[in-house]
Amino acid sequence: MNSSRFEGCTLTGALSVLTEVRDAVCIIHGPAGCAHHNFSLLHATLLSNDRLEVPLLLSTRLTENDIIFGGEEALETTIARALSLSPTPASIFVLSTCIVETIGDDTEAVCAKPRGVPVIAVPTAGFLGGVFETGIKGALLAVASLARPETAEPTLSANLVGEKNLEYGVDENAAEIARLLGRLGIGINLRFVRGISTRDLERLGSATVNILREPALQPVGEDLRRRFGTPYVDSFPAGLSGTCRFLEEVGRISGIDASDAVEEERAYQKAMLEGFCDMAGSRVCFQTAHPMLGADPAAEAVCTECARALDLTVAPDGVLVPFPYPAPVGTAGLRRMLHRWRLLVRG
Structure with missing residues (x-):
């Protein structure tokens, strides 16, 4: 072993x-x-x-x-x-x-x-x-365990559950989730747990949906569903298509038609990608962050999708581009990642 x-x-x-x-x-x-x-x-x-x-x-x-x-x-x-x-x-x-x-x-x-x-x-x-x-x-x-279900008054809002407080960009990721939810008319109820007071926990059960940082937190999502009846999305959005699916899932849970929000986000993504069209035709090679840990499958899927959208060739002799860890959150996370790619590709 x-x-x-x-x-x-x-x-x-x-x-x-x-x-x-x-x-x-x-x-x-x-x-x-x-x-x-x-x-x-x-x-x-x-x-x-x-x-x-x-x-x-x-x-x-x-x-x-x-x-x-x-x-x-x-x-x-x-x-x-x-x-x-x-x-x-x-x-x-x-x-x-x-x-x-x-x-x-x-x-x-x-x-x-x-x-x-x-x-x-x-x-x-x-x-x-x-x-x-x-x-x-x-x-x-x-x-x-400090929250009390009877204090909750339902509102059209979401809790962010299990943010990675020690990672760089944690607040930027939360801002991206808030931007996406704003397309659906949904606000942030509680960042569980980041910068809150004990009394803020009275609001824990009042959200329409809980958004987990990653699938590993599903046991927490299930516990909150048992305690408060709140359904959950099992991860922050990752990738171009994943971000649109995220909007669809949150909309479905919240009883909101997400079709307009998805179309708006696709147009937003198209404009974002056009800003990196100067990389089209470049050759890249994805590099794992650590030889023993390997690549994060979610990050690998995101990178492959972005390479295809930008007409990049993935080849062994391409410019080494590291897999991000964890996977970039939403469209804003992809923009930050692609800025780093361009610095490497353009040297």
């Missing part, structure tokens, strides 16, 4: 979601090193995206003595410390580390004690097979 791992830490995946609940505190139940590593990563990523923010993390700072005799007392102390902060957090998420799961701390029982503020246990130990994406799914489900 190949034991090489590229999928990332479960804890990091969960924190990429939970730190976007602005009035919450995240407690990392484990050694100080787990908190230090993740704080440094999140802070650096925020700065690289021009977000001058500091993720609010606390650590139980388990010592050798805690690991031998149990860390539940350290967790109690750290929760009390979180509650003493000013302003008082509206919610607290407790994330378990590998060592905590190994020694058998009953994190859920500690978190379940009444304190006047919801304290949610999020299992994020990855040593039993969890990866970065596992952490994202677990965190989304944990945040959803």
